Amino acid sequence: MKILKSLLAIVIITVISFSISGCEGSVGENCAQQDMNEILDCGIEKIVEVCCETGADCVYKYNGQDYPDTEAGLTNLADALGCTYKSSDDNNNQKELIFKSLIALKERVRYMDY
Secondary structure (H helix, E strand, O other): OHHHHHHHHHHHHHHHHHHHHHHHOOOOEEEEEEEHHHOEEOOOOOEEEEEEEOOOOOEEEEOOEEEEOOHHHHHHHHHHHOOEEOOOOOHHHHHHHHHHHHHHHHHHHHOOOO
16 A cells, blocks of 8 residues: 555656646747848848747847737837838838838748748
8 A cells, every 4th residue: 555655746746747847848039130121221230030939929029128929019129220211201101111111021030940
């Protein structure tokens, strides 16, 4: 009976250990960068980075600040860049171009191998 209780205790501890470690899983994170001077007239280099983790939302990073992958986050990022669109003075066109560029960058990152 004493051996049975010891074996049962070992089995329970092992099962708990495996279940806890099984929940963690490996988190894969992929990131990519875009120099916004390639599409906008920013005057100086303005690097935006997007990082995506497996099973989580992507995050845009610029100048030490994180911006969520939401319309508000992209709007705040576009405002923070302060660049001028090369062929139009229309701010809405500028923001739309920034949005498209950043979303395309995010999609490339999201489909990288984890």
